[in-house]
Amino acid sequence: MKVHFWGTRGxxxxxxxxxxxxxxxxxxxxxxxxxxxxxxxxxxxFMDTELAFHQRGGFGGSSSCVEIKASDQDYIICxxxxxxxxxxxxxxQEHGPGKPQVYNIFMSHPHWDHIMGLPFFPPAYIPGNKLxxxxxxxxxxxxxxxxxxxxxxxxxxxxLGADIELIKLSPGEPFQCGDVTVHTIVQPHHGDSYGYRFxxxxxxxxxxxxxxxxLESETETAEFVEFFKAADLVIFDAMYTMADMISVKEDxxxxxxxxxxxxxxxxxxxxxxxxxxxxVFGDKALADILTETIRYEEIIRDGHExxxxxxxxGLEIVI
Amino acid sequence: MxxxxxxxxxxxxxxxxxxxxxxxxxxxxxxxHVTKCAAADKHIILDLSGIDYMxxxxxxxxxxxxxxxxxxxLTIVVSALQxxxxxxxxxxxxxxxxxxxxxxAEAIKGFSDAAVAAYAAAGEG
Numbered sequence: 537m538k539v540h541f542w543g544t545r546g547x548x549x550x551x552x553x554x555x556x557x558x559x560x561x562x563x564x565x566x567x568x569x570x571x572x573x574x575x576x577x578x579x580x581x582f583m584d585t586e587l588a589f590h591q592r593g594g595f596g597g598s599s600s601c602v603e604i605k606a607s608d609q610d611y612i613i614c615x616x617x618x619x620x621x622x623x624x625x626x627x628x629q630e631h632g633p634g635k636p637q638v639y640n641i642f643m644s645h646p647h648w649d650h651i652m653g654l655p656f657f658p659p660a661y662i663p664g665n666k667l668x669x670x671x672x673x674x675x676x677x678x679x680x681x682x683x684x685x686x687x688x689x690x691x692x693x694x695x696l697g698a699d700i701e702l703i704k705l706s707p708g709e710p711f712q713c714g715d716v717t718v719h720t721i722v723q724p725h726h727g728d729s730y731g732y733r734f735x736x737x738x739x740x741x742x743x744x745x746x747x748x749x750x751l752e753s754e755t756e757t758a759e760f761v762e763f764f765k766a767a768d769l770v771i772f773d774a775m776y777t778m779a780d781m782i783s784v785k786e787d788x789x790x791x792x793x794x795x796x797x798x799x800x801x802x803x804x805x806x807x808x809x810x811x812x813x814x815x816v817f818g819d820k821a822l823a824d825i826l827t828e829t830i831r832y833e834e835i836i837r838d839g840h841e842x843x844x845x846x847x848x849x850g851l852e853i854v855i
Numbered sequence: 856m857x858x859x860x861x862x863x864x865x866x867x868x869x870x871x872x873x874x875x876x877x878x879x880x881x882x883x884x885x886x887x888h889v890t891k892c893a894a895a896d897k898h899i900i901l902d903l904s905g906i907d908y909m910x911x912x913x914x915x916x917x918x919x920x921x922x923x924x925x926x927x928x929l930t931i932v933v934s935a936l937q938x939x940x941x942x943x944x945x946x947x948x949x950x951x952x953x954x955x956x957x958x959x960a961e962a963i964k965g966f967s968d969a970a971v972a973a974y975a976a977a978g979e980g
């Protein structure tokens with residue numbers, strides 16, 4: 537399986553502004569001061585080896601959208617945040633308008649940052665394409681229609697030319713999507729959210745965003761440990777620091793970086809990937825949080841080593 | 856959880872690891888002390904020198920204690936963090952939640968002369 541991250545930001549898409557670009561250029565020039573480069577490859581090598589990730593690149597700012605590729609089957613997409621726009625463009629380049637595709641979309645919930653990409657997804661406008669939108673909310677269709685009503689958007693939902701089907705999923709009942717088995721769990725969030733576990737060819741990927749793990753109930757916590765159990769990859773809502781999550785941002789519906797480590801450790805997960813980044817954090821802050829989270833995992837490790845990473849727009853993880 | 860009384864200050868000194876297997880007991884005992892101290896106009900120094908590891912569920916217990924203390928005049932400070940615990944406090948941003956001191960002797964200086972004297976008289980100063 538391959539997992540491609542098209543949007544990793546929480547709550548609201550963000551963009552690096554001119555000052556941010558200038559800071560990166562400034563830092564790169566500082567590092568390059570006195571050096572000379574014989575060719576383009578030398579410049580690439582300098583950037584890759586001497587500039588930190590937050591200096592040479594960044595985490596991106598599109599909201600939640602993750603593609604899961606399992607063999608050659610139909611598309612599997614988690615959430616339709618603003619990252620869906622870029623995925624749509626890539627699909628149009630790859631297939632063009634004349635080659636119908638099936639898109640299996642799994643929705644965590646209908647909050648705006650998770651649905652706003654649909655009106656900007658070109659395949660949704662092309663007759664012959666099929667969009668199977670799966671989710672646990674009765675309000676999902678209403679949300680998708682309302683965001684494309686006046687006065688919010690000029691193109692109404694009914695104008696979408698693809699065949700769009702909404703499929704209600706029930707937690708606890710495995711769902712077969714081609715040769716991928718999908719398990720669903722209800723998550724604590726305003727109005728609930730749904731997490732998904734995708735199993736294929738003895739591999740498992742969990743997509744679990746927008747979930748506030750308050751740790752009030754060991755029964756509830758243990759349910760998630762079981763859902764994550766021995767997964768090869770867990771994509772986890774690590775939006776806040778621990779102190780923020782349980783104080784000023786309590787009941788805002790999100791979890792912390794270190795809760796993700798603890799749950800994944802208990803579940804024997806191989807790779808924990810932080811996701812749904814706080815929009816107020818810049819690239820340096822997110823890079824620092826990743827460093828800290830890796831260190832936390834080292835401190836609490838009790839035998840089982842957990843790989844820790846932080847998702848960014850464009851990241852692809854091969855399972 | 857060991858508790859020692861020095862004038863208006865109680866020094867609590869838990870030991871071991873606080874994780875999902877032990878956090879419930881830790882939280883129950885801590886909150887019992889918070890309730891008692893609030894009722895008795897006492898303050899708490901949480902000497903964490905005996906804690907070598909605390910997971911998120913243990914930190915949550917500390918946050919609940921902090922929130923409870925803010926409903927009263929009770930002050931809770933933290934002292935003597937081991938290096939790993941100091942890092943956990945920084946990573947979790949709990950060093951912004953609690954005032955922390957390198958040693959318990961330093962922490963008690965923030966309270967009354969009577970508390971400092973009692974602590975010294977006990978051979979701890």
